[in-house]
Amino acid sequence: MHCVSSPDSTSRCFLLAPSARDAVGFVCLAISDIVPRVPPNRYSKDRHPHDFYPTPSLCSRPLVEWLAANTSLDASDPWLDPAAGDGDLIATFRERWPGGFWYGIEIDRSHRRSLEAVANRILLADALEAEWPAANIAANPPFKLLDRFWSRMAEHRRTHGVWGACFTPVGYWQAQRRVHLVRPDVLLALAYRPRGFGNIRTGPFQDYVWAVLRPTPARETVWTRVERPALTLVSPPPSRGARSQTRG
Numbered sequence: 001m002h003c004v005s006s007p008d009s010t011s012r013c014f015l016l017a018p019s020a021r022d023a024v025g026f027v028c029l030a031i032s033d034i035v036p037r038v039p040p041n042r043y044s045k046d047r048h049p050h051d052f053y054p055t056p057s058l059c060s061r062p063l064v065e066w067l068a069a070n071t072s073l074d075a076s077d078p079w080l081d082p083a084a085g086d087g088d089l090i091a092t093f094r095e096r097w098p099g100g101f102w103y104g105i106e107i108d109r110s111h112r113r114s115l116e117a118v119a120n121r122i123l124l125a126d127a128l129e130a131e132w133p134a135a136n137i138a139a140n141p142p143f144k145l146l147d148r149f150w151s152r153m154a155e156h157r158r159t160h161g162v163w164g165a166c167f168t169p170v171g172y173w174q175a176q177r178r179v180h181l182v183r184p185d186v187l188l189a190l191a192y193r194p195r196g197f198g199n200i201r202t203g204p205f206q207d208y209v210w211a212v213l214r215p216t217p218a219r220e221t222v223w224t225r226v227e228r229p230a231l232t233l234v235s236p237p238p239s240r241g242a243r244s245q246t247r248g
């Protein structure tokens with residue numbers, strides 16, 4: 001029997017495994033499956049201190065598709081995610097523009113490895129204090145910091161004439177106390193509700209929009225509904241003689 005523990009002190013657990021090999025398997029299982037990296041839902045008492053909720057491609061693909069169809073942006077344009085987490089949002093952009101140059105800023109150092117795998121340059125710092133490179137912005141910041149991130153994005157657009165996109169709840173824009181905020185140029189309203197963020201189940205509670213800033217402010221805000229993206233299923237070719245797995 002081997003007693004193993006997670007190296008992460010916040011998610012420490014002990015398991016009994018019959019052999020050293022099994023123990024390794026148990027550690028992987030313990031870290032990725034048994035011990036959640038984040039609380040199971042956003043209403044938990046133990047809410048993640050930095051609000052790490054990975055952006056599902058279900059939510060980010062409509063933004064990328066809209067940008068590809070409605071702007072002249074391409075892989076040569078640099079981008080910044082100032083609240084980058086593990087880089088899920090960046091990864092979705094890379095599906096469309098694989099060669100793009102991405103900066104990622106993240107306050108929580110535990111995301112370093114994952115982020116390095118998708119971003120070209122990373123900064124582990126508080127994005128609200130750090131200097132931002134002259135790049136377009138795509139962000140899904142903690143909602144409790146939305147006012148500050150949005151204002152920073154608007155200031156960045158004014159300085160550099162770049163695009164900005166921020167994921168927000170729909171109701172965010174209705175509040176009277178936010179009338180002073182810079183108005184989005186485009187609201188891309190998701191016509192569906194996500195059921196979770198990464199491994200966090202939330203239930204379909206909220207309606208969301210991508211609030212977009214054009215490089216130059218538009219005279220009016222355009223509201224557009226975007227449909228749920230179709231699932232892309234990649235299946236291996238059927239082996240000879242095997243029965244078809246596809247539904248008729």
Ligand SMILES: C[S@@+](CC[C@H](N)C(=O)[O-])C[C@H]1O[C@@H](n2cnc3c(N)ncnc32)[C@H](O)[C@@H]1O
Pocket residue numbers: 050051052053054055081082083084085086087088089090105106107108111125126127128139140141142145
């Ligand atoms: C909702 S998650 C989004 C993560 C990522 N953008 C994605 O697409 O999966 C918000 C992220 O912002 C990070 N964060 C929170 N406050 C921050 C700050 N002041 N500066 C930089 N990152 C911050 C959190 O640690 C978390 O990883």
